Amino acid sequence: MAKTGKLGRGVALVGAGVSKFGSFKDKTSRDLYVEAFLDMKASVDKGFDPRDIQTIYVGCFSGDLFESQGHLAPIVTDWVGLVPRPATRVEDACASGGVALRQGVLAIASGLYDVALVSGVEKMTNLPTERVTDTLAAASDVLYEASAGFTFPGLYAAIATAHMAKYGTKVEHFMQVGIKNHNNGALNPKGQFNRSIKDIMLARQKKCQDQGQPVPDYKSEMDFLKDAAANPVVAWPMRLFDCSPITDGAACALLVAEDIARSFTDRPLYIIGSGQASDYALHGRPDITCIKASQIASKEAYQMAGVTPKDIQLAEVHDCFTIAEIVATEDLGFFAPGVGPKAVAEGVTARDGAKPINTSGGLKSKGHPVGASGVAQAVEIFKQLRGEAGPRQVPNKNLRLGLTHNVGATGGTSVIHVYERR
Amino acid sequence: MAKTGKLGRGVALVGAGVSKFGSFKDKTSRDLYVEAFLDMKASVDKGFDPRDIQTIYVGCFSGDLFESQGHLAPIVTDWVGLVPRPATRVEDACASGGVALRQGVLAIASGLYDVALVSGVEKMTNLPTERVTDTLAAASDVLYEASAGFTFPGLYAAIATAHMAKYGTKVEHFMQVGIKNHNNGALNPKGQFNRSIKDIMLARQKKCQDQGQPVPDYKSEMDFLKDAAANPVVAWPMRLFDCSPITDGAACALLVAEDIARSFTDRPLYIIGSGQASDYALHGRPDITCIKASQIASKEAYQMAGVTPKDIQLAEVHDCFTIAEIVATEDLGFFAPGVGPKAVAEGVTARDGAKPINTSGGLKSKGHPVGASGVAQAVEIFKQLRGEAGPRQVPNKNLRLGLTHNVGATGGTSVIHVYERR
Numbered sequence: 001m002a003k004t005g006k007l008g009r010g011v012a013l014v015g016a017g018v019s020k021f022g023s024f025k026d027k028t029s030r031d032l033y034v035e036a037f038l039d040m041k042a043s044v045d046k047g048f049d050p051r052d053i054q055t056i057y058v059g060c061f062s063g064d065l066f067e068s069q070g071h072l073a074p075i076v077t078d079w080v081g082l083v084p085r086p087a088t089r090v091e092d093a094c095a096s097g098g099v100a101l102r103q104g105v106l107a108i109a110s111g112l113y114d115v116a117l118v119s120g121v122e123k124m125t126n127l128p129t130e131r132v133t134d135t136l137a138a139a140s141d142v143l144y145e146a147s148a149g150f151t152f153p154g155l156y157a158a159i160a161t162a163h164m165a166k167y168g169t170k171v172e173h174f175m176q177v178g179i180k181n182h183n184n185g186a187l188n189p190k191g192q193f194n195r196s197i198k199d200i201m202l203a204r205q206k207k208c209q210d211q212g213q214p215v216p217d218y219k220s221e222m223d224f225l226k227d228a229a230a231n232p233v234v235a236w237p238m239r240l241f242d243c244s245p246i247t248d249g250a251a252c253a254l255l256v257a258e259d260i261a262r263s264f265t266d267r268p269l270y271i272i273g274s275g276q277a278s279d280y281a282l283h284g285r286p287d288i289t290c291i292k293a294s295q296i297a298s299k300e301a302y303q304m305a306g307v308t309p310k311d312i313q314l315a316e317v318h319d320c321f322t323i324a325e326i327v328a329t330e331d332l333g334f335f336a337p338g339v340g341p342k343a344v345a346e347g348v349t350a351r352d353g354a355k356p357i358n359t360s361g362g363l364k365s366k367g368h369p370v371g372a373s374g375v376a377q378a379v380e381i382f383k384q385l386r387g388e389a390g391p392r393q394v395p396n397k398n399l400r401l402g403l404t405h406n407v408g409a410t411g412g413t414s415v416i417h418v419y420e421r422r
Numbered sequence: 423m424a425k426t427g428k429l430g431r432g433v434a435l436v437g438a439g440v441s442k443f444g445s446f447k448d449k450t451s452r453d454l455y456v457e458a459f460l461d462m463k464a465s466v467d468k469g470f471d472p473r474d475i476q477t478i479y480v481g482c483f484s485g486d487l488f489e490s491q492g493h494l495a496p497i498v499t500d501w502v503g504l505v506p507r508p509a510t511r512v513e514d515a516c517a518s519g520g521v522a523l524r525q526g527v528l529a530i531a532s533g534l535y536d537v538a539l540v541s542g543v544e545k546m547t548n549l550p551t552e553r554v555t556d557t558l559a560a561a562s563d564v565l566y567e568a569s570a571g572f573t574f575p576g577l578y579a580a581i582a583t584a585h586m587a588k589y590g591t592k593v594e595h596f597m598q599v600g601i602k603n604h605n606n607g608a609l610n611p612k613g614q615f616n617r618s619i620k621d622i623m624l625a626r627q628k629k630c631q632d633q634g635q636p637v638p639d640y641k642s643e644m645d646f647l648k649d650a651a652a653n654p655v656v657a658w659p660m661r662l663f664d665c666s667p668i669t670d671g672a673a674c675a676l677l678v679a680e681d682i683a684r685s686f687t688d689r690p691l692y693i694i695g696s697g698q699a700s701d702y703a704l705h706g707r708p709d710i711t712c713i714k715a716s717q718i719a720s721k722e723a724y725q726m727a728g729v730t731p732k733d734i735q736l737a738e739v740h741d742c743f744t745i746a747e748i749v750a751t752e753d754l755g756f757f758a759p760g761v762g763p764k765a766v767a768e769g770v771t772a773r774d775g776a777k778p779i780n781t782s783g784g785l786k787s788k789g790h791p792v793g794a795s796g797v798a799q800a801v802e803i804f805k806q807l808r809g810e811a812g813p814r815q816v817p818n819k820n821l822r823l824g825l826t827h828n829v830g831a832t833g834g835t836s837v838i839h840v841y842e843r844r
Contacts, residue, residue: 006533006534007532007533008430008531008532008533009430062492064484064486064487064560065486065487065492069560069564070487070513070560070561071513071560071562071831071834073700074514074700074702074830074834074835075703077700078700078706083701084699084700084701084715085699086698086699086837087835088521088525089512089513090510090513091492091493091495091512091513092493092495092496092511093493103525106525106528106532107532109430109532109533109534110430111428111429112428112429112528112531138486138490138491138492138493139492139493141497142490143491146490276508277506277508278495278496278505278506278507278508278509279506280496280500280505281496281500284500293506296506408496409493409496412496413495413496415508
């Protein structure tokens with residue numbers, strides 16, 4: 001069992017930014033990276049000289065397979081003008097960004113560095129969709145899962161059906177996650193999708209009308225999501241609107257030693273908890289209704305932070321599929337096992353609920369450039385805890401504690417951070 | 423410029439092991455990893471419970487491209503029985519192993535962990551040779567180098583010709599590096615090639631004789647290496663015997679906090695210096711007769727260690743090509759710029775010379791499983807400084823200080839460590 005130790009010194013988050021997320025055929029990883037870097041730079045209240053950055057961590061799942069570009073860390077470091085600083089890529093599938101953030105925390109805690117750039121990037125849309133699916137399947141256990149025909153929608157569908165069987169979870173619960181996250185994402189101008197599912201539904205009806213076709217009589221968004229023509233099954237019970245999209249994007253965050261934080265901003269956040277754990281690939285687990293690595297990593301992060309799940313006021317969780325958000329909210333201890341579906345159904349996880357989840361739109365609506373997602377989650381917590389999230393700002397005026405939860409593959413890796421505004 | 427800071431606490435190396443290096447068609451990364459892990463475990467004098475390992479770093483250049491397997495860290499962690507410890511892959515091309523080692527050092531220095539497994543693995547021979555060359559080219563700047571037709575032999579050939587033009591370096595100097603490293607590698611049973619170039623020459627002569635063909639009249643190994651039939655040009659002036667081979671292999675090392683080192687062994691080594699730097703890709707540099715990242719990283723490592731290049735008694739350097747070893751010995755400050763060729767010609771870098779370089783056989787003879795090489799270098803220093811290198815043990819009885827030098831691509835990354843026996 002991993003030791004729940006103490007960091008040698010405190011670490012603060014003083015800047016955070018993202019590129020626009022979406023599909024950008026004419027851009028490379030390095031272009032997206034520069035965009036995120038400049039957005040981060042602009043977020044540092046008192047300004048700073050980028051040359052003060054001493055080390056760089058870059059989360060990326062597979063520049064190798066997506067762009068035929070390995071050794072990406074020094075290249076993006078060059079493009080933001082930071083040669084010869086040490087530049088290290090870290091990879092734990094879709095948790096690459098969160099793990100990069102954690103390496104930055106450790107690097108500062110080690111005493112060697114005072115200022116670290118942590119970041120993530122993925123340029124996924126170069127390949128046709130079916131090849132993206134195959135590429136992502138490389139994050140499964142290829143000998144036992146991909147080779148048996150599993151792709152990620154299938155793997156998460158297995159988790160979903162297990163959850164349904166054990167707890168009576170319904171497809172409507174999955175759909176409610178999608179509706180909520182699109183409602184949030186509609187308010188996030190940097191996200192890939194800027195529309196609520198209601199708006200997408202209305203647009204579909206209008207399109208049918210404009211084209212002189214029969215107009216579907218949707219009584220609600222749920223009605224729309226149950227229309228197989230509008231929302232086809234990808235791997236039952238996961239339909240199109242249960243799956244995060246294929247996304248190009250990058251995210252950057254600036255970490256500094258606690259004692260120098262106020263020379264960057266009067267409103268730093270402090271990273272008071274960090275946890276990471278591994279697990280067997282999905283086929284090797286006794287129980288697939290939860291992600292044990294998230295349970296272990298969150299326990300470690302809570303213990304370091306000296307907080308309980310109840311204390312966390314909002315969280316960005318890894319909703320690569322809608323079922324993943326439900327499982328995450330249970331693994332993190334926000335709700336008891338099996339109670340996640342009820343929480344979303346009752347609006348507890350809505351932006352104005354008691355425990356807002358994925359106010360950014362989540363991976364589902366904001367998009368999921370896999371290596372960047374873990375850092376982009378930190379960007380959202382940065383904005384929310386500082387009251388800078390604009391129209392999607394949560395109504396709670398006393399926000400103090402946030403959390404990010406970033407999962408690699410089906411939970412082979414999970415990495416959690418807890419952030420505090422003091 | 424990277425800060426040359428102080429680590430929060432000291433880090434010791436108490437165990438180190440490798441798999442056999444070579445071409446193993448029936449093995450996967452995970453098989454090689456287990457082999458290296460068990461070799462490392464056996465090297466820990468007082469024994470230990472592997473469950474005391476708290477975190478795992480895995481250097482790998484591209485399981486994605488070589489084996490279609492991403493997210494390798496939790497998989498190898500599973501195969502050595504260490505789930506649910508946090509497991510992180512790091513990638514900086516051929517410096518991935520050295521960078522993994524450095525992350526382990528930082529993780530322990532951070533105070534969070536006392537015991538870290540650092541490791542590297544690459545399974546390269548699944549692909550046909552020409553596809554391996556293309557795969558490795560992904561470590562170049564693909565937009566400006568690979569797309570212009572450059573592969574790694576070509577990139578290092580450019581460095582070689584620049585060195586020849588500036589310093590009068592001759593092809594014979596490159597050949598002398600190969601001869602020396604094969605002489606060392608002939609004494610390394612874990613290496614890919616276990617034969618001196620002289621033995622390879624004699625075998626070729628015998629083969630000709632056995633087949634009734636004219637027997638080449640080689641007067642020396644140099645004669646043999648100049649025979650285009652025996653040693654064809656790959657990218658002039660780099661010939662076959664100037665290039666490290668394509669290799670499958672893994673390496674593991676056990677790092678612990680200084681204060682608990684003696685519960686693992688009475689003969690720990692201490693990692694007293696660590697440096698890492700980045701640079702532009704080769705096409706963007708004003709001077710390609712040196713690798714500036716190595717100069718910067720070594721300066722940082724020396725400063726942390728409080729030593730000078732003169733103090734280093736032996737080193738494993740990154741001889742992916744023979745020219746790379748010559749440049750490395752200059753970048754590390756062992757010899758002045760342009761004096762590296764003379765040093766190898768005069769036997770200074772031989773096993774019984776004043777500054778033994780690559781006693782393991784180096785990447786050239788031992789083999790170069792790219793993600794593993796940086797950790798395998800530490801394994802050799804571990805054995806040499808403890809007097810356990812068997813027939814290739816350097817004659818100096820007062821060995822105290824060793825160094826490893828691990829380069830990514832053409833020097834986009836360089837990472838250096840200094841080891842001390844006290």
